[in-house]
Amino acid sequence: MSKPSVLVARKTFDDIVDRLRQRFEVETNDSDTGWSQDELIRRLQGKAGVYIAGGDKIDAKLLDACPDLKAVCTMAVGYNNIDVPACTARGVLVTNAPDVLTETTADFGFALMMATARRITESEHFLRRGEWKQWSVTMFAGADLHGATLGVLGMGRIGAAIARRGHLGFGMPVIYHNRSRLPADQEGPLGAQWVEKDELLQRADHLVIVVPYSASSHHLIGQRELRLMKKTATLTNIARGGVVDDAALAAELQAGTIAAAGLDVFEGEPTVHPALLACTNVVLTPHIASATIATRRAMSDLAVDNLIAALTGGVPPTALNPEVLKR
Ligand code: GLV
Numbered sequence: 001m002s003k004p005s006v007l008v009a010r011k012t013f014d015d016i017v018d019r020l021r022q023r024f025e026v027e028t029n030d031s032d033t034g035w036s037q038d039e040l041i042r043r044l045q046g047k048a049g050v051y052i053a054g055g056d057k058i059d060a061k062l063l064d065a066c067p068d069l070k071a072v073c074t075m076a077v078g079y080n081n082i083d084v085p086a087c088t089a090r091g092v093l094v095t096n097a098p099d100v101l102t103e104t105t106a107d108f109g110f111a112l113m114m115a116t117a118r119r120i121t122e123s124e125h126f127l128r129r130g131e132w133k134q135w136s137v138t139m140f141a142g143a144d145l146h147g148a149t150l151g152v153l154g155m156g157r158i159g160a161a162i163a164r165r166g167h168l169g170f171g172m173p174v175i176y177h178n179r180s181r182l183p184a185d186q187e188g189p190l191g192a193q194w195v196e197k198d199e200l201l202q203r204a205d206h207l208v209i210v211v212p213y214s215a216s217s218h219h220l221i222g223q224r225e226l227r228l229m230k231k232t233a234t235l236t237n238i239a240r241g242g243v244v245d246d247a248a249l250a251a252e253l254q255a256g257t258i259a260a261a262g263l264d265v266f267e268g269e270p271t272v273h274p275a276l277l278a279c280t281n282v283v284l285t286p287h288i289a290s291a292t293i294a295t296r297r298a299m300s301d302l303a304v305d306n307l308i309a310a311l312t313g314g315v316p317p318t319a320l321n322p323e324v325l326k327r
Contacts, residue, residue: 151204
């Protein structure tokens with residue numbers, strides 16, 4: 001019997017791809033540039049599985065054009081690029097890569113929040129430009145994190161890991177908003193109190209956004225929400241572009257409505273809104289919250305574990321629509 005064929009649509013670690021080669025015919029994308037959807041459709045002909053990353057769009061059009069496809073395995077935790085109901089309707093298994101990136105991403109969220117509050121990149125740019133001529137008592141004076149109120153919008157695994165860091169490490173009172181409230185035995189160790197979204201915005205000294213992107217979280221933070229925040233507050237977004245209205249954020253940062261923002265994700269990335277680039281009070285990073293070698297390897301490994309299990313009759317560890325396996 002011939003081996004199933006799979007497509008690795010995103011460049012990843014060679015030894016991890018070798019695990020697929022031991023079992024399947026494998027075609028790989030050896031460049032860091034993703035394929036257009038037409039190219040992806042062309043290369044998926046005759047393929048039973050695909051390994052993708054967050055930027056690769058899997059929708060009904062692609063599924064209808066790729067009738068041999070049985071498994072879509074992303075190395076990301078976020079899967080707003082995949083139409084899961086359309087996959088389920090066609091019996092295509094979808095898996096993502098949760099858990100393995102939680103602590104790394106929370107570390108980064110905290111780092112970005114600290115860099116934002118303490119004006120680290122802004123002051124570094126000033127120094128590199130040769131503008132540091134003297135000491136001054138208020139030079140790059142920012143906001144404290146210790147003891148300040150941490151607001152977490154979206155209390156999933158990553159939100160909880162950030163809350164834990166703030167509560168245990170920095171003595172921060174933690175408030176959060178999530179559609180569903182955590183049980184008391186989970187709130188307790190995080191020192192976290194559930195509040196309505198508007199109250200979260202009004203009370204947080206440092207707001208971190210960690211909600212998945214969907215139609216219902218599109219522009220969850222826009223002009224109205226920003227204007228509820230404290231003038232001294234910071235906002236950090238490590239969730240997805242589109243959760244924050246970037247144009248509104250740039251305008252409110254320029255107007256001094258909030259003190260500063262830290263952004264790892266953007267609407268239309270890798271393009272960044274020019275008005276954000278023009279703001280000095282924003283720390284910008286290129287969607288790297290999960291980027292440590294160990295964690296990127298773990299994410300890739302998990303996607304490969306899922307793909308192998310899906311195509312060899314095993315149980316994929318992190319299926320999003322496991323009901324298709326029962327058919
Ligand atoms: C990164 O953004 C991910 O969803 O894993």
